[in-house]
Amino acid sequence: MNTINIIGLGSSDIDSMPVGIFKRIKTSENLFLRTEDHPVAGTLKEEGVEWTAFDDVYENNDTFEATYEEICRLLTEAVQSADVDYAVPGHPLFYETTTELLMDRAESGGYRVNIVGGQSFIDAVISAVEVPVNDGFQLLDASTLKLEDLSHKKHTIITQVYDLFSLSDVKVTLLDYYPPEMNVKIVTAAGGSDEMVYETPLHELDHMQITSNLMALFIPETELDTQDARSIHNMMDIFDTLVSEDGCPWDKKQTHKSLEKYLIEEAYEVIEAIERQDDEAIVEELGDILLQVALHSAVGNKDGYFNFLDVLSSMNRKVIRRHPHVFSDAVVEDMEDLDRVWEQAKKNEGKKEKVKYEKEYADKVLKWMKNTIHNQKPLSAQVEEKGDNDEAR
Structure with missing residues (x-):
């Protein structure tokens, strides 16, 4: 039975990638990338690393659900003949739907899954906003965000915000809970040399011209009598x-x-x-x-x-x-x-x-x-x- 090794690329550039993971990727003979739109891709290409990327799968499907299903199908086909190294942004076990799908279907698909690790974006985001997290925090997905998910009593990190449209959708939900003048932070490329932190009132969240698939939204805990x-x-x-x-x-x-x-x-x-x-x-x-x-x-x-x-x-x-x-x-x-x-x-x-x-x-x-x-x-x-x-x- 062959194995799909799911490798985390981390949340930023090559300087933040552990040496062990870099060596593993560099020597891989059957490497797949969920997306080439990641800061380490350029360096890996300069090092002569070859891979198959799934960016075209995103372009050919209308929904994320269909995209992830097709990626998993292609990986399942590939692993039937040899071990596969599959690299994803961040850590494979943090908000990575394809990891969940592959693990759930391993037995029926006739393969094993091995999680190789990688730096989660969470540490990098918390470091970027410079807020001590002593009492925990909540991690939410913008694509499935609901009003009942929100809690002002904890710091909140919202992922899957990658363009103005997703920021607008998130803003609409947040304005039903938080006051419009409350300051929130947008973090891009957390932990990397291109890291940027933008602070803005909530009601102006989608006024900022920011586009990045390495973007997260940070909302600090606050007192909120209305809630x-x-x-x-x-x-x-x-x-x-x-x-x-x-x-x-x-x-x-x-x-x-x-x-x-x-x-x-x-x-x-x-x-x-x-x-x-x-x-x-x-x-x-x-x-x-x-x-x-x-x-x-x-x-x-x-x-x-x-x-x-x-x-x-x-x-x-x-x-x-x-x-x-x-x-x-x-x-x-x-x-x-x-x-x-x-x-x-x-x-x-x-x-x-x-x-x-x-x-x-x-x-x-x-x-x-x-x-x-x-x-x-x-x-x-x-x-x-x-x-x-x-x-x-």
Whole structure:
């Protein structure tokens, strides 16, 4: 069984390349380069090194996915007859999709994979921006960047930014999270003799005329109250603090039963805001509903039974289970099919019909909301009282 040796070219010029890797590349008899667009390529050519490059594969395909698939196919064909040395920018195990594909398919492809190493661009970027990283950092890919990936609590390095178009795409996402005036840094050719570091306000990120396939974006950690206010974990911390021994005298005394009436009150106020078509009020009143959920969850966490993430997980799983026509392979042609799918999903969960109970509760709720919205007696107790009276009759 032959071997594909995946060799890291490092992130900059020949001066940063370890001697051992340089010797290996120079003596290779079957060398492939993912791309010739790398600072070491010129020096290797001057040294008489010969190779096959895959730059034409990029030109002949419309997507990176198709490009990487074809590169892996060509390497798999080549390794059937002899060992292969395959050189990639940076380190083979850092954001190198072809490495992942080759490793995943080694057994079925009939070859072995050997990682030879190379300098990662990460050290070079951190050195270039001169920022100590003591508490960790996050490494993100611009081509798959999503808002939920971002965290202002850690330094962030974003790779796969190589032209103004990719910078523009990244900027759009970042502006939904960070303030536009925040300074960020663009690093090109990190660690090499041509290394450059540019600092710019985020909103001007794509105004800079920079094009390089050796470019990375650095965003420093920062305090960001606007994002803390949107954080689920921050919300959990707030409510856990409120119900703790050192928390609010009112909140820490609450139980699920003592909070019953407030949930009904808030639901009524949401309906009122909807009837008024008042979007600001709807936002506020839905927030009050969430406040009740968060407070119940904090009480549950304090008692050791559940927390907000358990509630969130239960809800997400239920929504997915009950929509197999969206998240699975169930087919729905009309509302009749939809009702059937919905009822079957509930049946699969072991749910029992609660029609009588729900009507009983609804009647009581409507009366309670109308006449005794500020009654201190828990709603469940009132329903139980009605049930006892019915049995007595």
